Amino acid sequence: MVPLGTPMPDFALPDPSGTVHAAQSCAGPAGILVIFMCNHCPYVVHVAKALAELAHDHADSGIGIVAINSNDFLAYPDDSPDKMAAFSEQYGLPFPYLVDESQQVAAAFNAACTPDFFLYDSSLALVYRGQMDDSRPGSDVLVTGVDLRSAMAALVSGAPMCDDQVPSMGCNIKWKSSAE
DSSP states (O other), X not given: OOOTTOBOOOOEEEOTTSOEEEHHHHOOSSEEEEEEOOSSXXXXXXXXXXXXXXXXXXXXXXXXXXXXXXXXXXXXXXXXXXXXXXXXXXXXXXXXXEXXXXXXXXXXXXXXXXXEEEEEOTTOBEEEEEOSOSOOTTSSOOOOOHHHHHHHHHHXXXXXXXXXXXXXXXXXXXXXXXXX
16 A cells, blocks of 8 residues: 555546646645545446445535546446446546546556545645545445545544554556556
């Protein structure tokens, strides 16, 4: 896992409509949550509705939220940019969902799976990298987002961040063969 305190890599990526979003413009005054996700991963689909709820619940928290799709969409057409907009609309995701076609941003973050969560403070230093919660597709555990919500609440309140951070679990990022 990326060490806590690591500075956030810079990025400027387009959404499916072609509008470019820079890292700084996605951050809020309290920090930024960067989510690596895709459309077809069952782990992402499992938490998508809860991600929308989390974003709505934290709309006034000062934490910006952005999602990035780094999957090779030529090999995995369900993750193509034209399907990203439909995915966002289907689940009511109120944050930018960006295309990392070169996969350089995922590599810079050391992102490994979908979904993968990285929470940065107002100085853009990493304070949380871990799971949303311990629910998994096919489990009887309700998706609550408790781990990620606790980290976001601690960031906003200035409370100490939990040191016990469980890595995200999901589908591996689908790297292009030349990037492997």
